[in-house]
Amino acid sequence: MKRKEFRKLISVDKAREIINNLHVLPQQEDSSLENAYGKILAEDIITEINVPPFPRAIMDGYAVRAEDTYDCSETEPVKLKMVGNIQAGSDEKFTVSAGEAVEIATGAPIPEGTNAVVMVEYTSEENGTVSIYSPVALGENIMKAGSDIRRGERVLKAGRKLGTREIGVLASVGKKDVSILKLKVGIISTGDELVRPGEKLTAGKIYDANSYTLYAGIQECGAFPLLYGIVKDNEVVMRKALETAVSGCELILTSGSTSAGSGDVMYRLIDEIGETLAHGVNIKPGKPVVIGIIKGVPIIGLPGNPTSALMIFNEFIVPLLRKALGDTKRLKKVEQGVMGANFRSEGRQQLLPVGLIRGKVYPADRGSGAITSLSGADGFIDIPSSTEFLEAGTPVEVTLFGEVEKPDLLIAGGFCPGIDVLEDLSGLHFRTLYKGSSGGFSAIASNTADIAGVNMPSRDPRGQDGILYNIPIIENMGLSGVVLVKGYKREVGLLVRQSSPISGLSDLPGKRLINRNLGAGTRALLDLKIEEFAAQKGISKKEFTNSIPGYSSGAKSEKAICEAVASEKAEVGLGIRNCIEINGLQFINLAEEEYDFLIRKEILETPEVLRFLEILNSREFASKLPEGLHVYERTGEIISFE
Ligand code: AMP
Ligand code: MG
Numbered sequence: 080m081k082r083k084e085f086r087k088l089i090s091v092d093k094a095r096e097i098i099n100n101l102h103v104l105p106q107q108e109d110s111s112l113e114n115a116y117g118k119i120l121a122e123d124i125i126t127e128i129n130v131p132p133f134p135r136a137i138m139d140g141y142a143v144r145a146e147d148t149y150d151c152s153e154t155e156p157v158k159l160k161m162v163g164n165i166q167a168g169s170d171e172k173f174t175v176s177a178g179e180a181v182e183i184a185t186g187a188p189i190p191e192g193t194n195a196v197v198m199v200e201y202t203s204e205e206n207g208t209v210s211i212y213s214p215v216a217l218g219e220n221i222m223k224a225g226s227d228i229r230r231g232e233r234v235l236k237a238g239r240k241l242g243t244r245e246i247g248v249l250a251s252v253g254k255k256d257v258s259i260l261k262l263k264v265g266i267i268s269t270g271d272e273l274v275r276p277g278e279k280l281t282a283g284k285i286y287d288a289n290s291y292t293l294y295a296g297i298q299e300c301g302a303f304p305l306l307y308g309i310v311k312d313n314e315v316v317m318r319k320a321l322e323t324a325v326s327g328c329e330l331i332l333t334s335g336s337t338s339a340g341s342g343d344v345m346y347r348l349i350d351e352i353g354e355t356l357a358h359g360v361n362i363k364p365g366k367p368v369v370i371g372i373i374k375g376v377p378i379i380g381l382p383g384n385p386t387s388a389l390m391i392f393n394e395f396i397v398p399l400l401r402k403a404l405g406d407t408k409r410l411k412k413v414e415q416g417v418m419g420a421n422f423r424s425e426g427r428q429q430l431l432p433v434g435l436i437r438g439k440v441y442p443a444d445r446g447s448g449a450i451t452s453l454s455g456a457d458g459f460i461d462i463p464s465s466t467e468f469l470e471a472g473t474p475v476e477v478t479l480f481g482e483v484e485k486p487d488l489l490i491a492g493g494f495c496p497g498i499d500v501l502e503d504l505s506g507l508h509f510r511t512l513y514k515g516s517s518g519g520f521s522a523i524a525s526n527t528a529d530i531a532g533v534n535m536p537s538r539d540p541r542g543q544d545g546i547l548y549n550i551p552i553i554e555n556m557g558l559s560g561v562v563l564v565k566g567y568k569r570e571v572g573l574l575v576r577q578s579s580p581i582s583g584l585s586d587l588p589g590k591r592l593i594n595r596n597l598g599a600g601t602r603a604l605l606d607l608k609i610e611e612f613a614a615q616k617g618i619s620k621k622e623f624t625n626s627i628p629g630y631s632s633g634a635k636s637e638k639a640i641c642e643a644v645a646s647e648k649a650e651v652g653l654g655i656r657n658c659i660e661i662n663g664l665q666f667i668n669l670a671e672e673e674y675d676f677l678i679r680k681e682i683l684e685t686p687e688v689l690r691f692l693e694i695l696n697s698r699e700f701a702s703k704l705p706e707g708l709h710v711y712e713r714t715g716e717i718i719s720f721e
Pocket of ligand 1: 270271272273285286287288289290334335336337338382383384385429
């Protein structure tokens with residue numbers, strides 16, 4: 080077996096060259112018009128008819144000889160004899176002579192002998208006589224035969240992607256079936272840990288994301304994806320899957336198992352049953368890429384990490400598919416922006432997923448393996464290996480992902496169902512990035528979010544019952560140029576099953592707790608409550624928390640906490656009242672916390688933020704908040720920090 084450049088990282092340009100030289104040949108197939116959307120036209124479409132096929136009226140009115148109207152005016156109308164009426168679709172034949180007119184509807188064929196249509200607005204009719212008050216020019220209000228599309232004209236060129244307008248053109252020229260390109264791309268996901276969406280997740284498993292992102296991406300290019308399913312990390316089954324795919328498609332994409340780890344057999348297998356053209360591309364993310372050919376069918380092994388897999392797909396596979404399908408249009412949609420935050424790179428060429436909001440570019444990279452780096456990204460920036468630091472304000476070019484719907488507001492901070500209500504009522508599109516209140520404060524500090532939802536309590540004599548929300552954190556961090564908009568209150572408490580013997584903090588020792596993650600305001604509130612409680616009992620806080628198994632656990636969402644309690648993985652959880660309903664749990668109230676919004680001053684006057692605040696202050700919002708959340712007299716109050 081030949082080994083080419085095996086285990087040696089190749090440059091991005093070299094990888095592109097190898098991939099572009101792969102022979103990927105689509106087949107052709109007839110498709111009905113209904114199924115042709117998004118596909119690539121295989122043939123030039125030369126029309127055999129004129130569109131419209133006959134001269135037709137484009138206004139309701141009277142078909143006349145233009146010369147009969149030349150001398151008329153508003154005060155001296157010309158009177159013509161009405162000799163008939165033509166509706167759209169009519170095949171009635173009329174011959175119209177001088178001094179005559181025919182009433183005609185929009186879309187109806189122009190009768191023999193006439194050469195213009197007077198709009199009905201400039202006429203009046205009485206006893207079979209039409210008065211015309213305004214002259215018309217020759218051909219006025221008539222669409223000539225073939226003026227839209229002329230017989231023999233090439234209306235669509237092979238290689239054109241069929242969108243709504245193209246489908247409309249094909250229908251207009253009478254095409255029922257069209258020949259389209261059929262490029263079958265097989266998809267294989269590898270990994271013992273993968274489970275198909277819809278199936279039950281058992282311990283240690285994750286859902287297969289790559290099969291479906293690739294499926295959608297392939298469709299977006301106008302090719303035909305074929306799912307070959309999830310293949311275990313086992314040489315025998317993997318080989319079988321590859322062989323099946325080889326006989327059924329023109330290109331194979333696999334994901335996972337491409338590193339040189341012990342369980343990673345894909346690259347060895349390709350090398351064994353086919354030929355390896357490259358293994359490893361010097362790019363982040365996505366270093367472990369394998370390019371090979373098995374029995375003449377090109378195969379590209381993408382990294383397993385969903386972000387990496389999709390980035391490599393966009394960067395290398397999309398151009399390959401488009402080229403194979405003869406789609407020669409400019410491949411990339413780019414938009415200019417400026418960095419909204421500093422970013423440190425690491426001296427390797429990097430495709431960094433970014434969000435793009437109001438011209439500001441924010442890194443959306445959430446570390447390897449996070450599918451949310453993609454759903455939170457609008458595109459990516461290509462950072463060359465020579466750039467180590469991108470300062471906020473640096474102009475950059477963003478290559479957009481497919482058809483992205485860009486958000487109006489980027490919201491960070493602690494998870495809250497009230498934010499969904501704000502989004503629904505405002506009609507704005509939010510991108511949410513829940514990283515706890517602490518994450519919210521840092522996101523505002525680093526200018527990587529527009530608004531942060533925060534509920535961080537501190538002991539402070541200025542607050543009610545000695546607890547003040549958010550303000551001490553802003554002061555300690557020295558945040559300036561921000562405002563804190565008071566939001567609403569949330570009932571926080573312990574979540575237990577209906578049969579639970581737990582009725583308050585005193586029952587916690589010895590009971591397995593599922594806590595919120597570090598950095599969550601609600602967790603900090605529990606800490607404060609326990610501190611108070613322990614002080615009353617005359618014990619140290621540490622002593623008390625040490626007696627609660629799971630105290631140091633940290634679930635990211637209320638939902639996960641409810642589920643853990645409902646499924647008896649834990650006896651008690653911490654959360655807000657509203658989420659108990661889903662799982663039929665009981666709620667033991669501990670406190671009411673204040674959930675506020677931290678906003679950078681510079682965007683306070685943007686239409687998006689104004690709308691956000693309008694909704695926050697609205698009655699409708701107050702009435703739509705889920706149980707356990709409520710507005711109060713301070714809702715909407717703005718506290719400014721210079
Ligand atoms: P691998 O390249 O097989 O070592 O996979 C790298 C990482 O990506 C691992 O954490 C895998 O669990 C994950 N991964 C692999 N394939 C998929 C997939 N189809 N969907 C989601 N995650 C995946
Ligand atoms: Mg794997």
